[in-house]
Every structure is written in C-alpha cells, then in structure tokens.
Amino acid sequence: MTEPARGGAAPTTGILPAALPPTTRPSTALLTDKYELTMLQAALANGTAHRHCVFEVFTRRLPAGRRYGVLAGTGRVLESLPQFRFEDAELTFLEETGVVDSRTIDFLSGYRFTGSIMGYAEGETFFPGSPVLQVEGTFAEAVLLETLILSILNYDSAIASAASRMTSAALGRPCLEMGARRAHEQAAVAAARAAVVAGFAGTSNLEAGYRYGLTTIGTAAHAFTLLHDDELSAFQAQVAALGAGTTLLVDTYDVHQGVIHAVQAGGTGLGAVRLDSGDLGGLAVEVRHQLDELGATGTKITVTSDLDEYAIASLAAVPVDSYGIGTSLVTGSGAPTCGMVYKLVARADSSGVLQPVAKTSPGKPSQGGRKSAARRLGPDGRAIEEVLVSGDDETVARWSPETDDLRPLLVPLVIDGAVDSRWVGPHGVESAARAHQASRAELPRGARRLSAGDPAIPTVQVTLR
Numbered sequence: 001m002t003e004p005a006r007g008g009a010a011p012t013t014g015i016l017p018a019a020l021p022p023t024t025r026p027s028t029a030l031l032t033d034k035y036e037l038t039m040l041q042a043a044l045a046n047g048t049a050h051r052h053c054v055f056e057v058f059t060r061r062l063p064a065g066r067r068y069g070v071l072a073g074t075g076r077v078l079e080s081l082p083q084f085r086f087e088d089a090e091l092t093f094l095e096e097t098g099v100v101d102s103r104t105i106d107f108l109s110g111y112r113f114t115g116s117i118m119g120y121a122e123g124e125t126f127f128p129g130s131p132v133l134q135v136e137g138t139f140a141e142a143v144l145l146e147t148l149i150l151s152i153l154n155y156d157s158a159i160a161s162a163a164s165r166m167t168s169a170a171l172g173r174p175c176l177e178m179g180a181r182r183a184h185e186q187a188a189v190a191a192a193r194a195a196v197v198a199g200f201a202g203t204s205n206l207e208a209g210y211r212y213g214l215t216t217i218g219t220a221a222h223a224f225t226l227l228h229d230d231e232l233s234a235f236q237a238q239v240a241a242l243g244a245g246t247t248l249l250v251d252t253y254d255v256h257q258g259v260i261h262a263v264q265a266g267g268t269g270l271g272a273v274r275l276d277s278g279d280l281g282g283l284a285v286e287v288r289h290q291l292d293e294l295g296a297t298g299t300k301i302t303v304t305s306d307l308d309e310y311a312i313a314s315l316a317a318v319p320v321d322s323y324g325i326g327t328s329l330v331t332g333s334g335a336p337t338c339g340m341v342y343k344l345v346a347r348a349d350s351s352g353v354l355q356p357v358a359k360t361s362p363g364k365p366s367q368g369g370r371k372s373a374a375r376r377l378g379p380d381g382r383a384i385e386e387v388l389v390s391g392d393d394e395t396v397a398r399w400s401p402e403t404d405d406l407r408p409l410l411v412p413l414v415i416d417g418a419v420d421s422r423w424v425g426p427h428g429v430e431s432a433a434r435a436h437q438a439s440r441a442e443l444p445r446g447a448r449r450l451s452a453g454d455p456a457i458p459t460v461q462v463t464l465r
Contacts, residue, residue: 028083029090029111032147034099040140041104049107049140052354054346054370057119057133057153059126063161063335065452068443070164070436071132072194073156074122075428077149078419084148086111113141114417118410120373122423123160123197123436125443127386129459131371132340134410139347146342154337155187159194162309162333164440166325167199168448169313174201174322176217178304179330191330197432201322213426222276225252235265245271247302250287251278259287263294272300272321280305281318288319308333309450346370346393354393372399374406375442375457383442383457391464399464 043049062069086094086108095105115137126132133149135142167175177195180188192200192208202215209216220238228234235248244266250258250273262273273291275283280303291299303315304324312323328334343366349355356368369390376385387406389399401408413420422431440447447456 026083027085027087027090028080028148029086029108029144030093031080031151032144036144036146037094037100037104037108039143040107041100043139043143044103044107050138052348052352053137053139053142053344054354055135055142055146055342056131056345056366056371057135057149057340057342058129058131059339059341060364061128061339062455063338066161066165066335067447067449067453067456068125068127068161068164068440069157069338070160070198070440071120071122071124071126071153071157072160072197072432073152073190074119074133074413075424075432076152076156076190076193077133078117078413078428079424080148080152081113081145081414081419084111084113084145107140111141111144112417113137113145113414115141115414116412116416117414119413120409121411121432121435122428123432123434123439124409125436125439125456126157127455127457127459129367129388130386131373131388131410133413134370135342139344143344150340150342152190154340156190156194156197157338157340158332158336159191159329160198160436161338162329162335163195163198163200164436165309165333165448165450166307166312166323166329168440169309169316169450170323171316173320175199175312176201176302176322176324177203177205177326177329178218178324179326180205182327183330188330193429195329196429198436199433200325212429214429219247219274220249222249222252225249231258232261232264235261239266239270243271244269247272247274249274249276251276251283255283255287256290259290260294263291263296263299266299268295268297268299270296270299272302274302274304274324276304280311280320281315284315284318284320313450341366356393369393370396372396373409374401375409377405377407377442381442382444384444386457386459387462388459389462389464395464 091105091109094100117135119133120126135145177192177200179191183191188205189208192203192205193212196214202217204218206216208214225231225234231253238246248262250262259273262270284301287301300321302322302324303320306327307323307325308328344357345368346354346356358368359366370393372389374387375383376387378384389396413423443456
C-alpha cells in the first residue's frame with residue numbers, strides 16, 4: 001500500500017511503471033516530412049506518380065562571407081538509402097494516424113529506390129548553383145527522399161565547410177574534434193565524420209571512431225585532477241596508466257606550477273600539455289619557454305576552449321602544436337546549414353518525353369533541366385570557373401569535357417538502385433578527405449581568406465546546342 005502523497009499532490013495508486021526502453025529503429029523511412037507522403041498519395045491517385053523525374057540538390061547562395069562550401073554527408077545518404085523501407089511498424093503508424101490512404105500504404109509496403117543518383121564526390125568544394133546531387137527515378141521513388149537527403153547534406157556540409165576554414169587557418173597544425181557534448185548525440189557522430197572529411201586529424205567521439213574508422217583522441221578532464229589530493233599525484237596517476245606520451249591538462253590551478261608538475265610526472269619525454277582557459281596565445285608562449293627550460297623541448301602544446309577559425313588564425317604565430325575544437329565546429333561556426341534545396345528540374349510529360357521544369361518564385365528561382373558540371377582550371381592548375389552545362393536532356397546526360405582545362409565533377413553514386421560501395425563506410429571517409437584536400441588546393445589563393453567576400457570563383461552557364 002502506498003503512502004499518501006504530501007503537499008497536496010494526487011496520491012499514487014500503485015507502483016509506477018518503468019519508463020519504456022528506447023526503441024532501436026533501423027528504418028529511415030519516417031525521417032521525413034508528412035507532405036512527401038501526401039504528395040505521393042495525390043500523384044498515385046491521378047496517375048502521375050510513375051512519371052520519370054530528375055531532382056537536383058543545390059544551394060542558391062553561400063552563407064554570408066563564405067567563399068566556398070564543402071560537400072559532406074554523401075556517404076551517410078548512401079548508407080541510409082537501403083534502410084529507407086516501410087516495415088510493419090511504420091505502415092501501422094501511417095494507417096492508424098491516417099497520414100495516407102490504403103492505396104498509398106500498399107505502395108509504400110513495397111517501396112525500394114531503384115533509380116540512379118549522380119553527384120559531386122564527397123569532400124568536393126561547391127558554389128552557388130552547383131548540382132551537388134541529382135536523383136533520377138519515378139516521382140514516387142524520388143520525392144520521398146527529399147527530407148532525408150537535405151537533413152543529412154545540409155548539416156554535414158555546414159560542419160565540413162566550417163571545419164575546412166579551421167584546418168586552413170591552422171596552417172598544417174592538427175585540428176581535433178571535441179564537440180560531442182555540444183550537439184545531439186547522433187549529430188555529434190555526423191559532425192565528427194564531416195570534420196575528418198574536411199581535414200581534422202581525429203575526434204573524441206568513440207561512436208564515430210567505431211562506425212567510420214576515425215582516429216580517436218582524449219586523455220583527462222579537470223575532474224581527474226580535482227579527484228586527487230594534489231595536482232602532482234593526479235599527473236603521476238595519469239602517466240602511470242597512459243604512459244609518458246599522454247597529454248596533461250595544466251590549467252586546473254596555476255599554469256606555471258602545473259607545467260612543473262607535468263614534467264615531474266612525465267619527465268622530459270612528456271607527450272603534451274593542454275591549455276583550456278585564459279589568454280591562450282600569451283600562455284602558450286610562456287609555457288613553451290618554461291618547457292624548454294625544463295628540458296622538455298619535445299613536449300607539445302595543445303589548446304582548447306571555444307576555438308573557432310578566427311581564434312585559430314590569431315594563434316598562427318604562437319608556439320601551439322594542435323587545436324581542440326568543439327562548440328563552434330558542431331554548430332557550423334555561425335552557419336549551421338548550407339541552405340541546400342531539393343528541386344524537381346525535369347519530368348516526363350503525358351507522352352513520356354522528359355521536359356525541363358523550373359520554379360520562378362521571386363528570390364527562390366530554380367533552373368530547369370538536367371545539368372552537368374565541371375571546374376575550369378587556369379594554366380597554373382587553379383580553378384577559375386564553375387561551369388554548369390545545360391541543354392537537351394540526352395545531350396547533357398552524355399556530355400563530358402572535350403578540353404583538358406575542364407575537370408568533370410559528377411560521379412555515379414547509385415545505379416539502378418545499387419549503391420556504389422566506394423563512397424560508404426571508413427573507405428568512403430578516407431576518399432572524401434583526399435577529395436577535399438585536392439579540391440581545396442586547386443582553389444584560388446584568396447579562397448582561404450576568412451574575411452567576408454564573394455565566392456572564390458564565379459559560376460557560368462553553358463548551353464549545349
């Protein structure tokens with residue numbers, strides 16, 4: 001028998017049930033907006049659902065002040081595609097809540113994407129209008145993927161775009177991703193992956209390391225030092241457990257004394273010390289001088305504490321060896337989305353002929369028709385133009401550059417429903433990181449400036465006749 005509730009609260013009548021355990025949902029089919037399914041219902045009803053269509057993902061503009069974007073998340077889209085299935089649980093939910101009618105539910109029960117996807121290689125830089133992804137199939141198959149694709153590409157590309165600015169500002173010094181505690185738990189995994197695509201050397205997130213083969217980093221927080229009776233014993237315990245190559249956090253109390261304790265505990269072969277507060281630039285200079293005086297000339301200095309690309313750039317002349325970056329990275333450093341949209345650009349008419357279609361709304365226009373794309377390079381090998389190719393659909397689909405100064409940008413990702421496995425998993429991340437390094441290196445030198453400016457290269461249109 002339960003005791004009467006106190007303070008005027010309603011009495012309980014028995015033991016409260018335990019909270020339901022979290023549900024593991026392998027299906028990605030409901031990671032979408034309702035109107036995708038209601039459009040499908042209407043299209044099935046009037047016979048247009050099976051018209052052949054081409055959808056295109058692009059952004060109309062870059063975030064204010066940005067000179068280029070970085071495509072990331074393509075591999076995650078491809079990994080999610082086979083899981084885009086409406087199983088019994090999803091279908092029951094749709095039926096019981098009346099989202100769509102029985103005819104649509106019957107269609108969804110057998111849904112499989114059997115179309116094709118072309119796109120920029122993950123890690124590639126992009127500009128306004130760049131057709132970073134093209135989804136081709138029936139309207140019924142392709143329209144359902146809009147929200148899933150945009151939610152992945154918009155977030156991951158925002159993180160990669162910020163990360164690229166950070167690794168560029170770091171001038172070759174390693175950047176380490178530490179943002180898991182500042183993001184949704186699944187977004188943190190995506191952010192770590194996107195950061196590595198854009199050149200980060202490792203992540204503190206173990207799930208990201210597990211899924212994508214990323215290097216994981218991390219040693220100890222201030223709590224470990226505070227746990228012990230004094231700083232020296234904390235450092236000694238850490239070195240005993242993790243070895244002299246570990247990184248000791250020296251700013252829990254007094255930095256100067258912390259460095260002395262660090263060298264006492266780890267010897268002159270100590271791996272690194274970390275600074276997480278205060279005037280990082282001034283402290284790094286003092287700590288470097290102190291370490292050298294103590295004979296720890298090979299001990300590195302890593303800095304953390306709310307760093308962004310501007311803070312990293314300000315430390316360029318300071319003896320810092322690596323940067324740990326969290327909040328600013330996982331929030332896109334002021335640009336948490338890329339503004340990518342998913343637009344229908346071509347569809348078969350009633351006679352089956354593919355026709356270009358376009359939105360003409362003020363401020364939100366789209367360009368009809370399938371596109372191809374290439375980057376024009378100057379004599380020095382640096383990019384000078386983003387070239388978008390349009391025209392007759394079959395001609396554009398067959399187009400390839402005829403001159404050596406044009407580098408084609410679209411690659412096959414999915415063919416007749418089959419995902420190209422080169423773009424997924426750990427290998428996909430490695431390939432994307434290499435692609436980004438090469439793509440960024442060919443941009444004009446001014447593209448890496450952090451000051452506000454126009455896109456690094458203009459986008460030009462070429463119409464095939």
